[in-house]
Amino acid sequence: TQLLEQSPQFLSIQEGENLTVYCNSSSVFSSLQWYRQEPGEGPVLLVTVVTGGEVKKLKRLTFQFGDARKDSSLHITAAQPGDTGLYLCAGDDNQGGKLIFGQGTELSVKP
Amino acid sequence: DSGVTQTPKHLITATGQRVTLRCSPRSGDLSVYWYQQSLDQGLQFLIQYYNGEERAKGNILERFSAQQFPDLHSELNLSSLELGDSALYFCASSTGVTGIQNIQYFGAGTRLSVL
Numbered sequence: 252t253q254l255l256e257q258s259p260q261f262l263s264i265q266e267g268e269n270l271t272v273y274c275n276s277s278s279v280f281s282s283l284q285w286y287r288q289e290p291g292e293g294p295v296l297l298v299t300v301v302t303g304g305e306v307k308k309l310k311r312l313t314f315q316f317g318d319a320r321k322d323s324s325l326h327i328t329a330a331q332p333g334d335t336g337l338y339l340c341a342g343d344d345n346q347g348g349k350l351i352f353g354q355g356t357e358l359s360v361k362p
Numbered sequence: 363d364s365g366v367t368q369t370p371k372h373l374i375t376a377t378g379q380r381v382t383l384r385c386s387p388r389s390g391d392l393s394v395y396w397y398q399q400s401l402d403q404g405l406q407f408l409i410q411y412y413n414g415e416e417r418a419k420g421n422i423l424e425r426f427s428a429q430q431f432p433d434l435h436s437e438l439n440l441s442s443l444e445l446g447d448s449a450l451y452f453c454a455s456s457t458g459v460t461g462i463q464n465i466q467y468f469g470a471g472t473r474l475s476v477l
Contacts, residue, residue, distance in 0.1 A: 284465065293364065293452055293468035294405070301462060339405065341466075347418040348393060348459035350466060352405040 254278075255342055257353030264330055265361055272325045272338055272356045280342035283323045284350065285314055288337040297325075330360045365389065368453050368469035376477055380441040383472045387434055387455030393417070394436040395456075395466060396428055400449040411436055412459055443476045450474075 256275045264270055274283070282301040286294035298307050300316035300323060307314045311334075313326040323340055337357050341350040365388035373381055387394050396408040407420035411430035422428075425443075430436045440447060450473050454466040 281460070282462070282464065286468070291471075291473070293366075293368075293470045295364070296465065296467060299462070299465050341405075343460075343464050345460065348410055348412075348456065348464045349395065349407040349418050349420060350454075351407075352397075354404045 255340055255351050255353040257340055257356055259356060260354065261357045261359075263359040263361065266331055267329050268360075270327050270330055270358070272327075272340075272358075273322070274324065274340035274342075274353050275322045276342060276351075277321065278342070278344065278351075279320050280351075281320070281345035282343045283316055283320075284341045284343070285323070285325055286339040286341065288339060288355075294339055327358075330358075332360045332362050334358060335360050364467040364469065366453060366455050366467050366469035368451075368472050370472060371470065372473050372475075374475045374477065375443060377443055377445060379443050379476075380439065381443065381474065383438040383440070383451050383453075383474075385436045385438070385453030385455075385469060387436070387453075388467055391455035391457050391467075392434065393456045393459050393464070394430055394434070395454040396422075396436070396438050397452045397454065397468075398449050399452060399471075405452070408438070410459075417459065440474070445476050448474055448476045 285297040288294040305316045340353045367386040392413045408422040410418040
């Protein structure tokens, strides 16, 4: 069974701090997607990474896909209260399309 | 707005009942996925349809079934409901099933409460 281990599970920081969320697996994924979800809403796609070693930047968010396509990280610089939410990584196992989701990182950024 | 529409947004029902959740994918998307999200299990894949055909099944209970219609909308049917079926049910759609075509966009979900 393919698993995605996401860490940390909870993160509470002050506005202006930096943070990194990790997503690790022993399996290779053809692509990996990062989502942000707010309570009672559906996951909203932030980015998709497909190439080993790929780095993508989205304003203050930097996403990296590991060289072996087994792991990924999300780094947020100068976090703001608006970044608060549940961050989910999801891997495409290339066996038909379903996504394997990590358990999520609950981020709280306090003003 | 992801372009994926799910109805209803909330459902409250009793144990033993049957409900139908509906999903309209983004325009042009052929693939529809159903996921269940509960507090202790996270987001779990249930079933996938591609252009009207079932393509993959996850840990979907036998009491649950789904279909995708010719106009590509999909319905998830949950029967003989139990308390443990209370969860958020999400539909997602993508253009295809592999690589860059498998970027999935999620609807806002249906919150099912079984009392």
